[in-house]
Amino acid sequence: MSFLRPERRRARPGAEVADERPEDPVGDLLRRVARGDERAFEGLYDAVAGPVHGVVLRVLRDPAQSEEVTQEVMVEVWKQAPRYDAARGSARGWVLTIAHRRAVDRVRSAQASTDREGKVAARDADRAFDVVTEEVEHRLEAEQVRRSLDVLTDLQRESVELAYYGGYTHRQVAEILGIPLGTVKTRLRDGLIRLRDEMGVVA
Known part of the structure; x- marks a missing residue:
């Protein structure tokens, strides 16, 4: 009686490659996070929060802001985990790309805010300058008018x-002066003409 050697099971195409592929613990955690696994997110946080903070800090160079942005990145990772595609790169690289983008966005936002504040400050400075200028011009004009009143007759000056x-x-x-309305109008007209000529105003 003879025994036949069991036929060796033919491996699936690519199986050897799959077996040789290095494990990606961060990717495994991320896939579990995508399914809403909070415990997996704790592990993912421990695994990538440090590198994320390092990337952010290199861009922002501000420890306080870097910690804040790091938290924002991890929240985004939690929300965007289902969108991770292992075919496009490692999970760690995907997370760090989000971190870098967030940090750059913060820099741009801060710069935009600084630019807006600069424009507002410049506009306020211009407005303040205009107000001061108008006030000075008004006072000069008022002083000129007061000096010009001296060229009027007493009756003209009183009416004006x-x-x-x-x-x-x-x-x-x-009624105050006890004279006819027509006389008042004449005095005012003649007085204003003399003021105009004295001040050099072109009609």
Whole structure:
């Protein structure tokens, strides 16, 4: 009686390659995280938080901000875990790519904020300058008007001061001075003409 040697089972194509492929513990954790495994996320955090912080710190060069961005990265990893594709690279590389992108975004955001604050400060400075300029010009004009009032007759000056400094209407000026309305209008007209000529205003 003879015994036949058992036929060697033919290996699946590529099986040897798969067996020789190095293990990726981070990838295994990430795939479990994609299924909502919180314990796996704890392990993933321990495995990659340090390298993530290192990448972020090299970009930001600010320890406080780096810690904050590191936390943001890990939250994003938790949310985006189902999108990880092992065919495109290692899990660790995928996580560190997210970290680098987040850090660059923070730098750009900070720069944009600085630029906006600079523009606002410049605009406020210009506005303050304009306000000061207008105030100075107004005071100079007011002083010039007061000096120019000296060229008026007493009656003209009295009418102009009541109408334009006292805020009275022409009729009220006439009542205060006890003179006809037409006389008030004539005094005001002649007085303003003399003020215009004295101040060099072109009609």
